[in-house]
Amino acid sequence: MEREETPMAEMFALFPHESAVVMQRGIELGIVCSCFLVAHCFMLVYMFWESESPTDSVLRALCLARIVCAVPRPYFWFRTRRLFVEARYQPTPQLVTNRLLDIYAHPFGLERGLLLFYYGWLAIITAVVCLVRLQTLETAFAQNLWKHCLLNFFSIVLHRILCVLLFYYLMQSDFKRGIPLEMLEKYTKLLVFSEAQSSRGQLGGDMECSICFGSYTESEEIRKLGCQHHFHQRCVDVWLLGHQNRCPLCLFIVGPQQ
Helix, strand or coil, X not given: CCCCCCHHHHHHHHCHHHHHHHHHHHHHHHHHHHHHHHHHHHHHHHHCCCCCXXXXXXXXXXXXXXXXXXXXXXHHHHHXXXXXXXXXXXXXXXXXXXXHHHHHHCCXXXXXXXXXXXXXXXXXXXXXXXXXXXXXXXXXXXXXXXXXXXXXXXXXXXXXXXXXXXXXXXXXXXXXXXXXXXXXXXXXXXXXXXXXXCHHHHCCCCCECCCCCCECCXXXXXXXXXXXXXXXXXXXXXXXXXXXXXXXXXXXECCCCC
């Protein structure tokens, strides 16, 4: 079954390495923010534990549910982070894309459930605190929880903004988007051009580089790809190593694809 074409899938295909970095850093930023917010929630519960107000009892129960459900999440965070790190260092951009799509298509079910619980919890406790404030039943605990809710919303927005900024920064930077040198050497042939020897037969009679349109001269190094197209090594290496892992003529992928 083919994967569904979504904006996320398109981003993974066009910018695989940038996407892997952003996903990894996004997880790391999320870990820091979530740990801070859970610690802040725990601190508020501890500070107002002895409050006997019915309103505070309800709010305290909601906070305890939030803390308990946050306990298993670090396990999934670090597992997901490891998967993105492994995806980032796949040998070709195409393998990076495939790995990212696989991670995105098969998330940890429990972690997704816990994340949905968090969003639901945030909506419920915000509504409860707002209702308390409107009915002038506000307590010190409710006041602090209102600030806690604002911190949660600010964290969500900040996380999204920083991930987008990082992605655009990587897009504009001198980021290596091609194939690693060791994979290029393994899956291609490097020939030394000689009119008097067999390189003419190996090149199929075409004595010109299709990138710079310059004719091959004696002792020049020629890179021959698996698709049988060939170019000056100095010309095609810049493309394959730094820009895109595809033959400039037929878009053949160098190295493993699955």
